[in-house]
Amino acid sequence: MEHGLKLEQQLCFEVYKASSNFTKMYARVLEPFGLTFTQYLVLLVLWEDDHILMKDIGQRLGLGTGTLNPIINRMIAQGRLTKAQSLDDKRAWIVSLSDKAKAEHEPISRAIHDKLVSCASPDVDAVELMKNLKSLNAFFGEMDL
Amino acid sequence: MEHGLKLEQQLCFEVYKASSNFTKMYARVLEPFGLTFTQYLVLLVLWEDDHILMKDIGQRLGLGTGTLNPIINRMIAQGRLTKAQSLDDKRAWIVSLSDKAKAEHEPISRAIHDKLVSCASPDVDAVELMKNLKSLNAFFGEMDL
DNA sequence: TCATTTTACATCGTGCACGATTTAATATAT
């Protein structure tokens, strides 16, 4: 059936564009801090739970070691994170926030918040959109096809 | 206000994950054809309108020359596309489908369609989701902040 | 006409994102 295919094609493309648009918007806000969007996501995780394992960060963000390891290393080089071998399991490494990164929580969150407020659109029902996206992602999570 | 910020943070992340999930799903279907998701998007454009300029492809997909040029070159190397200098404007290059790429339209579309049908979820209201995403992307398109 | 600006494309450097492979540590299963 043509119709169903076409709809789904457009859906994947709209999601693709929305992700690109969000990333660009965040990139502009984060640029003065010397942060990328993905690095910001790592900080979001650690601001919520500090001193966690690489694998736990990867699991929360849906990123593998091939992606996450270089990001963490760059953030260590930036002086934002530290990595320490776990005593319980010598394979595992515990990632922690530096004082600098802790101090950045407030100003960065404010910068993002200010941007979102200044952009608020009445045409976009964020609550409804979130609900649909969560269903979609939950669905993807369960199917591993 | 904390609440508004938190919602938007989650929204950008849900969009980010949804895009990643779609890309992975499409990648698996396209892998037997030796195509990436982005290359498939280029084909979607050309299957609709053949013999168009680089800049028009870039505009439709929201990609700049730094991204698009290497993709087009790889697809030329694959024998899927050809590029010819425009006679009207010697700066511009016209991209066209090879016979191979035209012949692939049907089997690739069917493979994608079969995958989507086999995955159809009653929990996801695709129509509603599309509507919200289109509003969101239209909004991004108008603000260039 | 001729200098200036704009446009279309090419190139470069950085940073994801992914799958595949490797290495070391731990768990398991005889």
Added chain:
DNA sequence: ATATATTAAATCGTGCACGATGTAAAATGA
């Protein structure tokens, strides 16, 4: 107890994605 398997990270290669810069062609303007 020891071979096997699994796990946590690191590494590698490919392919986006983006901004910045370069180049040539075309459009603009005094």
